[in-house]
Amino acid sequence: MPDRFERPGILQFIAYVLLAAFVIWSFQGAGWSFSALVSGGPAMADFLSRTWPPSMDRLPQLSSALVETFQMALVGTIIGIIVSLPLAILAAKGLTKQSFVSRIFYSGSRLLIALFRTVPDLVWALVFVITVGLGPFAGTLAIAVDTIGFCGRFFAESMEDVEKGPSEALTAAGASKVDTIFCAVIPAAMPSFVTTSLFALEKATRSSVVLGLVGAGGIGIELKVAMDFFDYQLAMTIILMIFVLVLLVERIGSIARNRILEGNTQ
Amino acid sequence: MSEAHDYFTGAQAPVMVPDAGLGSARCDLTVKGMRKSFGKGQLILKGVSFSVHQEETVALIGSNGAGKSTALRCALRLIEPDEGTVDLFGTTISDARQNVLRRSRTDVGFVFQKHNLVPRVSALTNVIHGNLGRSGGPAGWSQLFASRSLRQQALACLERVGLSDHAMKRADQLSGGQSQRVAIARALMQQPRMIVADEPVASLDPVAGQEVMDLFHRLTKEEGITLLFTSHNVQQALDYSDRILAIKRGEIVLDAPSNSLKAEDLNEHYG
Known part of the structure; x- marks a missing residue:
């Protein structure tokens, strides 16, 4: 009878x-x-007990700030996804030619993605508040950079993991590397791209709330002011609004994910 | 004895039978002394040499791991061989630059065992991909961007394999036999002078396999396309080929016209 555990x-x-x-x-x-x-x-x-009942006094202004928060998340995510795609192609192992120049691009893009991913979005927000000033633009830039780091990594990994057969078939037919990437690799990695992108949007929506705390636009600054002035009833209103927004984005994201993955034929 | 056999340098002398009058026909593919090893000393091809003449149908048979697929891939440099030369339609591609290699590949339709279609896109888009070697860029990436003439051309290829009514069906929703026929349509889209098929029916049931082999036979004979295919099925190799090559442990051990062989002659080359 073998031992249940190997003695270390x-x-x-x-x-x-x-x-x-x-x-x-x-x-x-x-x-x-x-x-x-x-x-x-x-x-x-x-x-x-001091947060209840939530205050409805500033609902119109808060709603406007909430919309701005989501707009920051949406635009930041879209820009992040667009920029991360070429970076991910360069950073994916075995996707580009095996030359000295492509190896430099490979290392450079991996380093950039790692930098964007490892520095927290709050730090990026502080940097962009200094560089472009207070307001939603700084927050949008912070979200875009964070999304590049997040999507860049997962896009690259999903492209590395796709089945090699279709790429080999197109290479055998005389297709170029670029054609092979766009025709065989990206369509096969698309389900993963969609899932990652929607997660990025959900993540960005949560982040965009926090970014407001450092002056990078959105509803976060409203929450900070309410807490600083001990207006907990207003703070609870803001927390509930954020909760509803994040829940809605997650729910819509989930429905969109299923619809897109079932997919139309191209 | 055919001229194509003269360069054979393998350790084990292959059985060679006078060919069926193809000695003077032009060679579409000539492979000489091809060697390939993987990892440390795992020699898969030990100086393989063979040729395929214009409009000829050649079956390459051999057991699992004998080197059939590696030989085909090395012949088109999908895997880089360690040694040896390859002439494809008169162009030496073994040391050719990428652009020359790509141009030469456009004349060869490669059909794989597992069809290797791009999933999640339509059969029509997959067939359009067959034109990428001749004309790359976004117009060839999807039927969404393709020109009317390219779409018509692709649809005609699907028609030739009997699947025009499945043009807009997603590739991953087709049956195994249908997928392989779409892969053949993709190869036809290349307007190939030669089709190379690596165990094209190995993953299909016998009926679908028979249909696919009949389709190959019809298309290659009707349109004068050269065909080189690998198979495990001895009877299929005898039925559908003009000539049979047997590969055993990385060496060609038989090269003879199919009509001079019986199934028993070939069975000994397995194992």
Whole structure:
């Protein structure tokens, strides 16, 4: 009868112990406290009681800010998707010719995508507020850059993963690399592109709320002002509006995803 | 003995039978001393040489892993061979630049075992893709952007394989036999002088397989297209080819006219 578990080697055992110790230390470093959690309960209840009923005083202005928030998310996502596609083609392994120049483009585009993805959108928003000033344009740029990082990576990976057969067939027919990418690779990766793009829009909608906190337009600044002035009833109205917006975008995204993936014939 | 056999340099001498009067016919494809290995010392082709004459139908048979598919892919440089030369319609493509290689490939329709159609797009778009070697760019990417004449041409190719009424059906919604016929229509769209088919019926049921082979036979004979196909099916190879090549462990071990062979002669080349 074989053992249920393989006995780990000494180095493997030490690695497990170190990992466990690091996790425990991380809880300490993160200030995790059950007592604070329990004692914070009444404060949370107090906060919630002061948010009710939500204030309807500034509903028209808030609605306008909410629309602006979504517009930032939509435009930022569209621009991000458009820019990320060529970058993803260059960054996808085995898609372009194996030459010195294409290797430079490959490394460069991967580095750019990694930079856009790893720097948080809030940091990009701060940078763009400094460069283009306060307002929705800074937020839109931040979302676009964040979307390039997000879509660039996933677009590239989905193109690397498509079945190679159709590309080989078109290469055998004398098609160029560009034709092969547009005819065989992109159509095969399209379901993944659609899914990634809709996730990017959902992500951008959530982000666009937070970006307002640093002055990059949208409803976020309204939330910050309401919290700073202890107007919790107005804050609750804003939170509920954001909740409805994000829920709507997710729901519509899900329906659109299904419709597009069922697809029309081209 | 055919001139095409003179350059054979393999370790094991192939069985050669006087050809059926094709010795003076022009060679569409000539492969000499092709070697290919994968990984460390895994030699798949050990100096393969063969030729295919104009308007001839040649079957390349052999067991799994014998090197049939690798030989076909190396012949069109879809896989780069380690050694050897390939002449395609009089052009040496073994060391040709990409643009010359692409031009030469446009004259060869390659039909794969798993059809290799682009999924999620229509059969018509897939057939239009067959023209990409002659005229690339967005006009050839989809039937949405294609010119009227290109669409008509593609529809005519579908008509020739009996699938014009499936033109707007998505490729991934077609049956295996239909998909393979669309792949043949795509090859026809190239207006090929030669069709290379890598086990074109291996993934089809016997009836669909028979239909596809009949279609190949009809099209190649009617239009004078040269055909080189690989097969596991000895009887199919005998029925549909003018000449049979057998490959065993990376070497051509038989090159003879089909009418001089019986199924028993070929069975020994498996295993």
